[in-house]
Amino acid sequence: MKLSRYQQAPRSRRGGAMVAALLVVFAVATMGMIHVQLDLSKAREQRGAVDSKRAFYMAEAGLAEGFHGIAMGKSGNVGTAEEPARFANGVFFTTADEEGDGRVTLTSTGLCGAGRATLSIVIERTSESAASRGFFGDEQVTVEGGALVDSYDSRVGEYQPPGGQAGEASGGARVGCNGSVQVGGSSGVTVVYGDARPGPEGVLVRGRNTTITGTTAPYLTATALPPIEVPSYPSQGSVVTTLFAPLATLAPGDRSYWELHVGRLGKMTILGPSRIVVDQLRVDKGGELVINAADGPVKIYVTGNMNLAKGSKLSTPARDPIAVSLLVSAEQPAGAIPTGTPPPIQLATTGSFYGTIYAPSANVSIPGTMQVFGAASANRLTVQSNAKLHFDLALLIAGSEEGSLPSLLGWRLIELPDVAIVKLRYDALAELEKAGVDVKHAKNAHFEVGELAARVLPAKALLHKRNP
């Protein structure tokens, strides 16, 4: 009998290796599971860290967007907690709080994946535009007896006289000077619904029956009026209206003239958008100059003389102070002006002017027959008796003509706000999209000044439903 080469193990011992192998497999599987779990945990941790970092940068992007908005003349608010702004694969919302003295606190919350971060900065609008100074003089400002200076916000609505509910914004007028300010005279009631501030070495002298509702504290530093940079365009000669050709219209565009002269009973209309450089701007008695900025802004640079005679009319039908600028670069002659020589600016016209007047080197005297809605800056500014000036608060944030940016005063990391979107456990962007919310891109999510409160926030109910 031939025996098997390998002797079979006894029945009772068969399967022992299997058990050992199973044990090994089980051990390996367990170790594998542990490893996978560890890996997953690590990945989650890493993703969390990455999300936190992304959220941090998202919040930074929100701050930058708000900063940029303020530099552009917007409110600084970008998105809201209910309707945040989209940036790459995350969202953020930035709020801007006015702190006074030109300071703004921007707070931005960024959300990316499961990461959340909130940052805050304080910025200062260091260099204001000339128009944002209100009615400003370099050497001297005189508001004669009987004049009224107040304010309104053209973005909110039409001007309302002070006193009523609608006229609440009237207290924000700005009268200022690098030198001294004289408000009021011996006759008439003079009212400044706002500030009247002399320069650091100037004084404020008040006449009888004078009311100033804001501060009269001197500025701590003087503000230079920057010179006007006059653009250069090909000359189109002169445009003069006569009795036989009383009407003239200057089409939109940029051009230069030697003279624009509106004769008696003539009417000249300047249509925007346009930039006009003119050496002599004259409107005779009975003539009318219409600056129509309905289709775009109009800037008129006067390099020589501007004479809007008594009995002439100046009108700005678009009623948008931001859209119309009269910039006079001529210099006031030193000392007394010789007889027969016209001063750079003679303003005796009638009408309501919506716009800004800027004459850093010339003296401007606003007559009692004129109402100015906007702002005016000049070397010496005189507001004659019974004149009415209404500073447009929209000019405060209408952007700096000098192109200056706000300056950063402080930065800090703060706690997350107590709002629904921050408490979401999932990716906020994905959730908002799932809910059908059209999340705007950051550049389209800026709010204008005063706009935020009026917004309807459609995502609010949705988010509250998910996180009661």
Add this chain to the structure above:
Amino acid sequence: MLATILRRARLGLVAVILLPMMASATAAPQPRPDQQSAAAAFQALVEARRDGSTRGREAALAELVTLSAQERRDLIERLAVPGTPDGIARAALDVLGRAGTPRDPAIALRFLRAGLEVEVEDTIASIATRDPRTLNVLDEILRDLPTEARAILVRAVERVGTPAAAGWLGRCIERASDVRGEALARLGRLAQELGKPPPADVYTAVRNVLAGADSESLRAAIIAAGRLEDADAIPHLIAILRTGAPGSRADAKWSLGLITGLRLGDQIVRWDAWYATEQEWWREESESAFTALDSGDRAERVTALLAIGKLHAWRHKLASEVAPALQDPDPEVARLAAQVLGRMNSRYVGAALARAMERPEAEVVHEAWRTLRSTTRKDLPSDPAAWRALFPH
């Protein structure tokens, strides 16, 4: 042609007005030769002013200045009548401005009319600057003057720019309610330019307005208190911050900031708490601190300086106590004193700091220089002579 005739006719008018006046003044049939030469010099002055000839003006003025005060007064007084042409009035004021005496502002004020306000103000300012006794004369005439003339005096006296002028404005605040607002405004500005504190009466006058019922002048007084950096006005200003109208509150906030260097805004509770703390220091610790500063050992002097460096009110008083420490034998104490003075930002210790720059220790000199630059806002080099020239006393 016609213009030339008219000009000559106007000049002739000077002689026509002047010579008979002088003749009648002396009750003589013909003016004396010296009177004639004075009239001729005056006429030359009018012509030179009209022609814009500086040399001619100076020559005529030089001749008129040699007249006795009485003769000059007689000459000018007779021109100070209604209807005198502006050119002649300006020339007369020119003479007074150049050589007027304390009695002459009253004559200058007789020329006051629309268009000549600046010239009258210039004249009075020149006389008062030249002779401080003028302020006493102005005290006497102030009461009888109309508001316009009082306002001219206020402006002229501000330009004198001395502590005595500040004192006059303080008296004006108390006596002339119609120009109180303007006097307060100008006093505030003058105080910022003075190298030493104005008289104590001035502070009292401003505080009286702050505490009084003259609402017309209250705003001006708030600003003046700030510009005077009057720490004793702090309670009044905090009270205004608490109960005043919005405009007054804004002004009070500004003044408190200027006096203390603190920016506590509208937070009345914090202002109250801060003021109570500082008052307590003055009540409880000031005496020992000043004694330590004067005669304590090094550690006590340093502790005192550090304690004083934390205070904000009565900065100028504190600065005057700290200033002697700039000459402390220990350079570290002197350096610390300069640092504390820099934080106090007092403009009244410039001379002491300039002296400290003459010390041999570089660290003291550097700190004193830094403080001088920050308090004066002048970018002078680290050269003791340059600063000594700025603070000669």
